[in-house]
Amino acid sequence: MNKNRNVTIKDVAKKAGVSVSTVSRAFNGYSDINKETRERIFKIAEEIGYVPSILARGMRAEKANRIGIAIEDYDENEPTYSFTYRILVGFMEYASERGYEVVFLPNLSKYQESRLVQILKDYHLDGVFLVGLKLSDEFYKQALRGEFPCVLFDIPIKRGKIGFVGTDSIKGASLAIEHFVKNGHKKIAFINGHENAYVSLQRLDGYYLSLMKNDITIDKTLIYFGDFTEESGKEGVRELFNRHRDISAIFAASDLMAIGAIKELKKMGKRIPDDVEIIGFDDLDLSAYITPKLSTIRQNSYKIGVSAATLLINLINGQNINQIILEPELVLRQSTKN
Amino acid sequence: MNKNRNVTIKDVAKKAGVSVSTVSRAFNGYSDINKETRERIFKIAEEIGYVPSILARGMRAEKANRIGIAIEDYDENEPTYSFTYRILVGFMEYASERGYEVVFLPNLSKYQESRLVQILKDYHLDGVFLVGLKLSDEFYKQALRGEFPCVLFDIPIKRGKIGFVGTDSIKGASLAIEHFVKNGHKKIAFINGHENAYVSLQRLDGYYLSLMKNDITIDKTLIYFGDFTEESGKEGVRELFNRHRDISAIFAASDLMAIGAIKELKKMGKRIPDDVEIIGFDDLDLSAYITPKLSTIRQNSYKIGVSAATLLINLINGQNINQIILEPELVLRQSTKN
DNA sequence: TAATTAGACTAAAACGTTTTAGTGAAACTT
DNA sequence: AAGTTTCACTAAAACGTTTTAGTCTAATTA
Structure with a gap:
């Protein structure tokens, strides 16, 4: 492919009647170059289809782009x-x-x-x-x-x-919790990610903040720390329902955990969303295909x-x-x- | 990042006491180079951490790699x-x-x-x-x-x-059909992709071949041509069940169409796999997450x-x-x- | 013994840019 | 009128390779 290489900066220079350096400077936006010259260069470059070689540039320049x-x-x-x-x-x-x-x-x-x-x-x-x-x-x-x-x-x-x-994970968590509060839930469980992930801490903050704002007392036994995987979502549901059998809403810090949770809830005979509402985090492609389709906090x-x-x-x-x-x-x- | 560039071919050459060209030839596997020299060069290159610059090479060489x-x-x-x-x-x-x-x-x-x-x-x-x-x-x-x-x-x-x-689409289709035949189906519908896709023709061949091999008469009204999308899977089911209400197995040429088909079948009140068995093609990540989990012909x-x-x-x-x-x-x- | 070939290497050009260090002319200052 | 500054431009080196066209020595052949 390299045999008869493309139009080079030399071709442009020749055709524009200027030196190679001038063309280079024009292309790199230097100021000490006449406006007309600059325009002529661009026009010719366009005409003959000149594109600077990223390889050559990268070799010489400070930056390789x-x-x-x-x-x-x-x-x-x-x-x-x-x-x-x-x-x-x-x-x-x-x-x-x-x-x-x-x-x-x-x-x-x-x-x-x-x-x-x-x-x-x-x-x-x-x-x-x-x-x-x-x-x-x-x-x-x-x-x-x-x-x-x-x-x-x-x-x-x-x-x-x-x-x-x-x-914004704080806001994301808040969005979920606010929705649950609006729907009248008091016992809102949280299946979080592992504690040493920054986003877990943020989502936890959002969870706390929203509950407090809505005068719901915080109960730490409603929180489970998983590891973002489907399996840990299942585990979370088992654990949480062991502690409280009247949980009516779950916020999960990842869609995968939410999906795991749903599977486990179904196994326990719970109906979603009638018995338990659940919101995930991420919006994976998957999430719109599972049954029931997962409500979630979308990251773009x-x-x-x-x-x-x-x-x-x-x-x-x-x-x-x-x-x-x-x-x-x-x-x-x-x-x-x- | 380019300021104090890496170890170059020159450093290797100097340290090995040969010319730059010799190092280059060594690295490019030329034959006219002494075995010992070659080995010494490689050893030194390894030692000082020399990696040929892909940019420089691409600029000069026939091939840019x-x-x-x-x-x-x-x-x-x-x-x-x-x-x-x-x-x-x-x-x-x-x-x-x-x-x-x-x-x-x-x-x-x-x-x-x-x-x-x-x-x-x-x-x-x-x-x-x-x-x-x-x-x-x-x-x-x-x-x-x-x-x-x-x-x-x-x-x-x-x-x-x-x-x-x-x-291998012929084989893929055969795998699906053989499975249906083994399960005793006679009325096997096929939701294919559009007719101008090569793979559609291949899958159709596989479908025909397997039916013939099993002495099932071919009925072209059991075939629907969609366009690989979910929507066309739904459309396919509507159309096919309009023509035949006793279809008991469906092979779809894409998982997306199979998923559409399943949704439509559920809407019609059919149970899967009890009333209708269905096999897709591709094995998307999605397919293991829908209900029921989709059986499919996996492409790796x-x-x-x-x-x-x-x-x-x-x-x-x-x-x-x-x-x-x-x-x-x-x-x-x-x-x-x- | 002279000529040829083979083996192992090298010097220098080339690839297409950017950048450094100017140059020359025109326009200002003093 | 001499010096300085600005403007618009350029020649040439440099980046790190590969490749071309050798060179030199030693071995082989005629």
Whole structure:
């Protein structure tokens, strides 16, 4: 494919009667260039179909105009990949609009021995979006040093060149609880994620805040800490109904746990939403297909991707916004009375 | 990130006491290089952590060692992206193992005016995997010219530098029909995809073949042509049961259509699998979550990605395998009697 | 013994950019 | 009138590779 390469900057220069450097400067928005010259250059470039080679640019320039997206290890049995895919596409589309090339780094954990910053250099990346990184992960610690631009999903670090993108979990939880309160529930159980996830703490805050605002006394035995998986949702229901047999509403911190909970509730002979109402968190594609269709707090995964790209590119270019918090949305379906 | 760039080929050359070209030749597997020298070079490279710059290489070399994956336009409402994601990851992982960098081309249709071959040059790609390409698509016609290495999913072109990857649809359909026959069904309906999709024809062949093999007379009014969507699955059931009220088994050419069919059957008061057994095709993540859990012909999406990468890299390197057909697998769940 | 070939290596050009360090002319200052 | 500044531009080096066209020595052949 490289044989008779494309139109190069030289062709544009020749045709415009200027030097190669002038064309380069025009394309890179330098100021010391005559307006007419600049326009002529752009017109000619357009005409002959010139596109700067990202490879050549990356080799010479400070910035390669390439960013990476590193994704959690692949698991054959994980049913949430449509969510990941939407993040990915949002990230890609925005990045490509801004002239960045996106390089996918699969199986990051394979490289655990080497330093993350080394990998970024090897790949000529200006920055990286880390999604699904575990807090225990070695790369996580390296990222924290803030040596290079880096965006994290659901992990609220905002120091140095590190950015953070996530959904407002306090608000998300509140939306769910408010809905239950409106429907007259007093005994609202909460199946949370594990305690060392930031979002779990946030969702817990939202749960507390909403209950307090509505003068419902908080009962910690109505809270169960799972690990976001379907199995832990089932476990949560067993445990909670062991403690209280009159729970009438459940808020789960992930759709997967909500789905597990529903399965377990059905097994116990409970009708949903008549006996128990339930609201999840995420809005997986799955959630609209289970029976009953799951009401949930929607995170806009596509927008998460777009925001991550926005943030990362800003960080690379030295700007100082370093977090984007997205609005959650309550989606009412069949697991609640509406 | 580019400031104090990495270890380069020069560092290796200096330390090994040879010229840069020798190191390059060693790394590219040239033969006219002494075995000891080669080994010394590799050892030193390993020691000081040398990794060839893919950018520099791509600029100079015939091949850039970069391949693209172009994906169907993003649709917010499409529920099958976990399937796409698995293809993607399979493709990525294999390509990266073989030393290829993968470039994601989102929204290919945005570029419709320009020639595909032009795009590949602009991006310095050695080849591309096109997934979800419509037959009506302009790029499809361009791909067919075979000017550059290119792999298609589910579209059986095998000429020139074009490769084809897919699941054996004849066999897949047979698996489903054989199961129904074994369970004693005679009136087996078929909700197929649209007639101009290759896989629809294959699945139809499989359907015919299996019926004939089992001495069941073929009744064309038991066949409905949908368009792979959920809605057309519903429509299919309405239409088919209008024609025959005693259908006891349905094979659908996509899980989405099977899901639509199930919804419609439930609405009609049919019990699944007691009144009607149903088998889909694909095995989406969704399918294990609907009620009843869908029995289906599984396509291994991860393997599809791996196979596409394998094929593409072979085509680029001038080898002549140009198709990989994967084995389907019958997955029995709750929509059939097992 | 002279000529050829094989083996192991190298110098330098090339790829398409960006960037550094200017240049020359025109327009201002003093 | 001499010096300074601004404007618009450029030549050439640099980025890290691969590749072309050798070179030099030693071994083989005629």
